[in-house]
Amino acid sequence: MDLEVTPAGANSDTRSDARISHLALDIGGTLAKLVYFSGNKKLLNDDRVQSSAEVGGRSSSVLHGRLHFAKFETRKIDECIAFIHSKELGSQHPKELGNGKIVKATGGGAFKFADLFKEKLDVCLDKEDEMDCLVAGANFLLKAVHQEAFTYIGGQKEFVQINQDDLYPFLLVNIGSGVSMIKVDGNGKFERVSGTSLGGGTFWGLGKLLTKCNSFDELLELSQQGNNRVVDMLVGDIYGGGDYNKIGLSSTAIASSFGKTVSANKVLENYRTEDLARSLLRMISNNIGQLAYLTALRFGLRRIFFGGFFIRGQCYTMDTISVAVHYWSKGDAQAMFMRHEGFLGALGAFMSYNKQGPDNFIHLMKQDPKHEPEFDGTAPEEEDSEYASIDCFLDLA
Numbered sequence: 001m002d003l004e005v006t007p008a009g010a011n012s013d014t015r016s017d018a019r020i021s022h023l024a025l026d027i028g029g030t031l032a033k034l035v036y037f038s039g040n041k042k043l044l045n046d047d048r049v050q051s052s053a054e055v056g057g058r059s060s061s062v063l064h065g066r067l068h069f070a071k072f073e074t075r076k077i078d079e080c081i082a083f084i085h086s087k088e089l090g091s092q093h094p095k096e097l098g099n100g101k102i103v104k105a106t107g108g109g110a111f112k113f114a115d116l117f118k119e120k121l122d123v124c125l126d127k128e129d130e131m132d133c134l135v136a137g138a139n140f141l142l143k144a145v146h147q148e149a150f151t152y153i154g155g156q157k158e159f160v161q162i163n164q165d166d167l168y169p170f171l172l173v174n175i176g177s178g179v180s181m182i183k184v185d186g187n188g189k190f191e192r193v194s195g196t197s198l199g200g201g202t203f204w205g206l207g208k209l210l211t212k213c214n215s216f217d218e219l220l221e222l223s224q225q226g227n228n229r230v231v232d233m234l235v236g237d238i239y240g241g242g243d244y245n246k247i248g249l250s251s252t253a254i255a256s257s258f259g260k261t262v263s264a265n266k267v268l269e270n271y272r273t274e275d276l277a278r279s280l281l282r283m284i285s286n287n288i289g290q291l292a293y294l295t296a297l298r299f300g301l302r303r304i305f306f307g308g309f310f311i312r313g314q315c316y317t318m319d320t321i322s323v324a325v326h327y328w329s330k331g332d333a334q335a336m337f338m339r340h341e342g343f344l345g346a347l348g349a350f351m352s353y354n355k356q357g358p359d360n361f362i363h364l365m366k367q368d369p370k371h372e373p374e375f376d377g378t379a380p381e382e383e384d385s386e387y388a389s390i391d392c393f394l395d396l397a
């Protein structure tokens, strides 16, 4: 087994922190996400803890350290296993009574790969429900993490101040391989109200077939150079260049995604892969934005938070989703995105180590805005700065 595996997006300090005291997994259809904590025992009443009143006085079970984030492709699960092996689960890591170590895990892979993890790492995957974890992760991030949620309108990113007393209800739209839409009413109070199979897996899968790209990032990059109008049929293409004013459609509105390819005397090879990728990204993003709004409308929700790794901090994706929500809601509803978009489920699984429930488990250090990692809205490079580790305390009481 290769012990030197480093996940895409691991930052340098993940390599030096060898032992993990708590690790949780979200193994989805496409990506396996890891959240892990490495650190030391900490002293009493540390006044840098945000909710020190709750942590103070229980020093023996308070750990100080950093939460780290990493991801691997699920089809390369062996790399994920090798990474965990290389890190070592330290003596603080939870164990079954009288048995071996347990690792909290969610997503379909928690079932699919349970035997493999037992065989290779001798750990027992303790399964947590995927929707429970998504909601717990989202609630934690929205309530506890400074500058987590933001809007993306007209190329401008703006952080949203979350008022904890006015957070619920909201719609959580998780765009993974497929899409789940969850109406969230509070901590542990939610209902999965809709979903669609046209999600991130559809974009990546169809895109791979159409462009022969070898990686998701390559496909995203290609899409940035494309022009969807070469492929999409616009209202103007149908209406002789003009608008269809009577029903409020401008000539530049897309009448039919990929529709232009029907009448053009071309085969696949005659199209630029850039244009195909662009059109596909727009089609999927627009469709999800519209479905999200219709679902929000069904339940009278005005706030829609989007998570899942499909978004990938990509400007065009966020812009398309935002425009779709704005357009269909006539400005009534708002799309919001999250910096830890892909780690909601893994964070939720992590918090389930706390038997008392998700509250008061992870205590963030007071954050200095000057030290906030830069986030420019582009797809992350090898060093995922927007997934930078978080300085925090774990309250194991």
Ligand SMILES: Nc1ncnc2c1ncn2[C@@H]1O[C@H](COP(=O)(O)OP(=O)(O)O)[C@@H](O)[C@H]1O
Binding pocket: 027, 028, 029, 030, 031, 032, 073, 107, 175, 176, 177, 178, 199, 200, 201, 202, 203, 204, 216, 217, 307, 308, 309, 310, 311, 312, 342
């Ligand atoms: N490095 C990557 N490799 C593959 N897909 C990626 C990558 N980065 C982002 N994606 C997108 O994220 C989607 C998976 O999102 P994720 O939230 O991890 O869902 P899942 O839990 O189903 O794996 C993929 O379908 C793809 O659209």
Ligand SMILES: CC(C)(COP(=O)(O)O)[C@@H](O)C(=O)NCCC(=O)O
Binding pocket: 027, 028, 029, 030, 107, 108, 130, 175, 176, 177, 178, 179, 180, 194, 195, 196, 197
């Ligand atoms: C089955 C899933 C919950 C699995 O989650 P994922 O691995 O895609 O994040 C998700 O793919 C989904 O909600 N699909 C849409 C199914 C539907 O509502 O039609």
